[in-house]
Amino acid sequence: MTDPAEPDLFRVPDLHEQERMVEAILFASAEPLGATQIEARMPRGSDVPEALAALARRYEGRGVVLMRLGEAWAFRTAPDLGHLMQREVVETRKLSRAAIETLAIIAYHQPVTRAEIEEIRGVALSRGTLDQLLELDWIRLGRRRMSPGRPVTFVVTPAFLDHFGLASARDLPGLADLRAAGLLDNRPLPGLGGGAGDDEAAEDPAVADDQADLFDV
Amino acid sequence: MTDPAEPDLFRVPDLHEQERMVEAILFASAEPLGATQIEARMPRGSDVPEALAALARRYEGRGVVLMRLGEAWAFRTAPDLGHLMQREVVETRKLSRAAIETLAIIAYHQPVTRAEIEEIRGVALSRGTLDQLLELDWIRLGRRRMSPGRPVTFVVTPAFLDHFGLASARDLPGLADLRAAGLLDNRPLPGLGGGAGDDEAAEDPAVADDQADLFDV
Amino acid sequence: MRGPHSPNCGRSGMAERAPSLFAEDRPAPERALIVDIEGFEGPLDLLLNLARTQKVDLRRLSILALAEQYLAFIEGIRAHRIELAADYLVMAAWLAYLKSRLLLPPDPAEEGPSSDEIAAHLAFQLERLEAMRQAAAALMARNRLGRDIFARGIPEAVESRRTLRWTAGLLDLMQGYARVRSRDAFRPYAFDRRDVCTMENALERMRAVLGTQIGWSRLEDFLPEEWRGDPRRRRSATAAHFAAALELTRQGRIGLRQSAPFAPIEIGPGAPR
Numbered sequence: 001m002t003d004p005a006e007p008d009l010f011r012v013p014d015l016h017e018q019e020r021m022v023e024a025i026l027f028a029s030a031e032p033l034g035a036t037q038i039e040a041r042m043p044r045g046s047d048v049p050e051a052l053a054a055l056a057r058r059y060e061g062r063g064v065v066l067m068r069l070g071e072a073w074a075f076r077t078a079p080d081l082g083h084l085m086q087r088e089v090v091e092t093r094k095l096s097r098a099a100i101e102t103l104a105i106i107a108y109h110q111p112v113t114r115a116e117i118e119e120i121r122g123v124a125l126s127r128g129t130l131d132q133l134l135e136l137d138w139i140r141l142g143r144r145r146m147s148p149g150r151p152v153t154f155v156v157t158p159a160f161l162d163h164f165g166l167a168s169a170r171d172l173p174g175l176a177d178l179r180a181a182g183l184l185d186n187r188p189l190p191g192l193g194g195g196a197g198d199d200e201a202a203e204d205p206a207v208a209d210d211q212a213d214l215f216d217v
Numbered sequence: 218m219t220d221p222a223e224p225d226l227f228r229v230p231d232l233h234e235q236e237r238m239v240e241a242i243l244f245a246s247a248e249p250l251g252a253t254q255i256e257a258r259m260p261r262g263s264d265v266p267e268a269l270a271a272l273a274r275r276y277e278g279r280g281v282v283l284m285r286l287g288e289a290w291a292f293r294t295a296p297d298l299g300h301l302m303q304r305e306v307v308e309t310r311k312l313s314r315a316a317i318e319t320l321a322i323i324a325y326h327q328p329v330t331r332a333e334i335e336e337i338r339g340v341a342l343s344r345g346t347l348d349q350l351l352e353l354d355w356i357r358l359g360r361r362r363m364s365p366g367r368p369v370t371f372v373v374t375p376a377f378l379d380h381f382g383l384a385s386a387r388d389l390p391g392l393a394d395l396r397a398a399g400l401l402d403n404r405p406l407p408g409l410g411g412g413a414g415d416d417e418a419a420e421d422p423a424v425a426d427d428q429a430d431l432f433d434v
Numbered sequence: 435m436r437g438p439h440s441p442n443c444g445r446s447g448m449a450e451r452a453p454s455l456f457a458e459d460r461p462a463p464e465r466a467l468i469v470d471i472e473g474f475e476g477p478l479d480l481l482l483n484l485a486r487t488q489k490v491d492l493r494r495l496s497i498l499a500l501a502e503q504y505l506a507f508i509e510g511i512r513a514h515r516i517e518l519a520a521d522y523l524v525m526a527a528w529l530a531y532l533k534s535r536l537l538l539p540p541d542p543a544e545e546g547p548s549s550d551e552i553a554a555h556l557a558f559q560l561e562r563l564e565a566m567r568q569a570a571a572a573l574m575a576r577n578r579l580g581r582d583i584f585a586r587g588i589p590e591a592v593e594s595r596r597t598l599r600w601t602a603g604l605l606d607l608m609q610g611y612a613r614v615r616s617r618d619a620f621r622p623y624a625f626d627r628r629d630v631c632t633m634e635n636a637l638e639r640m641r642a643v644l645g646t647q648i649g650w651s652r653l654e655d656f657l658p659e660e661w662r663g664d665p666r667r668r669r670s671a672t673a674a675h676f677a678a679a680l681e682l683t684r685q686g687r688i689g690l691r692q693s694a695p696f697a698p699i700e701i702g703p704g705a706p707r
Contacts, residue, residue, distance in 0.1 A: 021301055023280030024294040028305045028584035041301050063240030077590055081241040084258055086593045095602040097610070103602070104611035121614055136600060164604045178612045245590035258592075284583075292586060299582035307580040315475070321570035337562060339478025340521075380579045390572040400565040404558055 012045035015054065022051045032072035098129050103138060107160070107172055111142035111153030130154070138163065229262035232271065239268040249289030249379055285384040287375045296382070316346045320355060324377065324389055325401055328359035328370030333403065347371070355380065477525035480504070482560050492561040497553035498536050501529040532556075631661055631671040636678035644687060650702035653679060 013021070025041055026033060039048045052073060056066040059075075067076045077085055095103070102125060105117050118125050133139045138160040142153035156169060166172065173181070230238070242255055256265045269290055273283040276292070284293045294302060312320070319342060322334050335342050350356045355377040359370035373386060383389065395401050474480040484503045485495050508526045511518060535549035547555075577583050640656060653675055654662075661671035679701055682688045688704045 020278075020280035020295065021298060024298040024584070025280075025301055027281045027292070028294050028302045028587045030305070030587040032588075041304070061237075063237035063242075064244040074588060075244065075586075077241045077245055078237065081238060084238055084241055085245060085590055086595055087258060089594045089596045090599055091596055092599045092601055095600050095606070097613075099600075100602055100606050100610035101614050104607045105614060107607065108611055132600070164602075164607060166604070173608055178608055178615075181608070244586060245592070247585040247589035293579070294584040296577040296583050299577065299584075302584050305580075305584050305587065312574075317570045317574055318566060321573050322566050324573065325566065325569055337559075337566060338475070339559070339563065340476030381573060381576045382579065382583060383576075389569070390576070391569060395565055395569065398561075398565070399558075400562045404555070 011043070013043060015047070015050060018042065018046045018048075018051040019054045019058070021046070022048065022055055026055075026066070026073060026075055029074075032069050032074035034071045034073070038073075095132075096129075098126065099132055102129050103133055103156075103160075106133075106139050106154045107156050107169060110155040110169065111145075112155075113145055113151040113153050115151060117154075228260070230260060232264070232267060235259065235263045235265075235268040236271045236275070238263070239265065240272055243272075243283070243290060243292050246291070249284075249286045249291035249375065251289045255290075284382060286382070287378040287385055289375060289379075291379065293382070310349075312349070313346065315343065316349050319346050320350055320373075320377075323350070323356050323371045324373045324386065325392065325395060326403075327372040327386070328362075329372075330362055330368040330370050332368060334371075477504075477522050478559065478563060480507070480522070481525075481556075482563055485560055492557060492564060495557050495560070497556055498533060500556075501533040501536070504529050505533070629664070629667050629670060631667070631674040633674045633677045633681070636671070636674040637681065640675065640678050640682060640688075644682075650691070650700045653699040653701055656701065 021042055022038055025038055035048050035052065038052075039046065042048060052066070056068075059066045063078050063081055064075050065078050067074055098121075101121055102117055105120050106112055109116065109120070114125060114130070130139070136159075137157055139154045140157050142155040144150045144152055160166075161168065238259055239255055242258055243250060252265050252269065255269075256263065259265060269283070273285075276283045278295075280295055280298055281292050282295050284291055315338075318338060319334055322337050323329055326333065326337070331342060331347070347356070353376075354374055356371050357374050359372040361367040361369055377383075378385065392401075474483065481500060481504060484507065485492060485500055487503070488495060488499060490496075505526055508518065508522060532549060532552055536553060540548055540550075579585065636656075639658065643656065654672065656675050656679075657668070657671045661667045676699065679688065679690055679699075683690045683704065686704050689702045690699060691702065692699050
């Protein structure tokens, strides 16, 4: 090697230079290095322990510290700055179709039982869907229905109203509004009094009252 | 976020502390990080450019230095100590003369079309050449030229700057002299008209803008 | 490089290549009779090498002399009966033409660029290629990452703590509800089992009753109590029981009679076999 950049190999560099060298070697190494391993890469006659000690002092209190790991040395992030190595990622995701529909049914039909939701959606409700909505604090348990089995009902929460910018559940657009907005076809649908699931509700005067509260303003 | 480990998020740490934080963040990353990436992990109200400047001063002349690479920053070993890191050297595939020349033409003339590269080299470009440079992530596709055929252009990447230790494409060696000598102009063959490459470029004001974007800031 | 070289100045090659971005990938066509003349990368590369032999600043290059050098070089190669790539020949023809123009006094009537302008452009191309080669060399001589300078060997990964935030807008809600309601309207017709009395049920019921039934009675009296109220349920049960009665009649277990159209249907003892 006659590289002019390497004259240092043949004279012992001063301690400051040795410190620079140890710093670069440790920085670039893919693993912690022991003093002898460092020595093997340094110019002959270098005092590696001395250079390591000087380097450790220099990094004291810095954002990165020179750590002794057993017999080996490595740079590591200062322990008090560990939180910088964590990134808070807030991922925004759209609610699933099942969750949206379930939420909509609860909002429009509240208080409504699980069986009624399934009846209206025409498919069984997975446990996760209600759990997710409960966890989001968008629905909560209402009073139990006074019917066989005394099933629990679900209603929407103030947090729901808040998220959707509604002053009250009454502000939800009615079916006529949905139809006017083109979201429903013009065919007269089995309205709130007619369709499946509403039958049960109709049998329950309490529900009918609730519905009236919600929609017939 | 009421994590007790992150009290710093609610007060702006002093500059010394900010410097430590930037140091830790940059030290931990093998890839260059942009100021905005760093800012995203720092307490609100931090002055990242100021901290970066202080950090760069602190590492001046050390075995590890803070390098500016395009819009990003990274700690790198000092260039004069490369010989100590022989073990870390990654053997890279030797680039062909065509690839090296093509890379230089893209760097100095960017954004540049394939036809323009061929015009300058006077020879057709083999697919492998561009592929190799794309694979190395040293070049990437730029926007299409607003000229007939809407040819794609090529530009160099941040990884190119990182590899060659360039603070920006403006720091390419000899760039100013080449420009002053008119050797980076797209000078069409007088009068022959209808040629490929340079004529298009000359008609396209966007090209001049591109060049300005890259170099004249 | 050995490819179908494009003539640099006569630009005919450009149009040919245009359809493919990466034209040289094609298998070498037969027309490319390639001779690697001492490793030159095409005519421009060869010209640049010849220009260097003039040992002058490229800007003060004698294009006339260069054209002569090139033509002599090509002649020499051809004397050895070596076939040349078309590019070299196109360049030779072009330079021969340029040379003749340079030797003649300028013709004021002639249109287009003067021979001096063309010569100057060729000189510019050579100078630019030379400059790019030097730039490439300067670039490669820089301190390079992974060879002269090094990144952190043990990068510390940034741990991501992910928080999911679920969102939905009022429109999603309305659309969701509309979807549910429309689905009702468009749902392919399927029996709603709750309101459907099956013939199997009716058969089972009637068989059970048959033992005790002796006289004639109306079909509707066979309907179970809970199926008589709601008209929909009543219709379904009536149909099921009628079908069951037909089946039992076929088997000879019961008899059926109706006094007049639309009169009540009556069930009684079957005709003995």
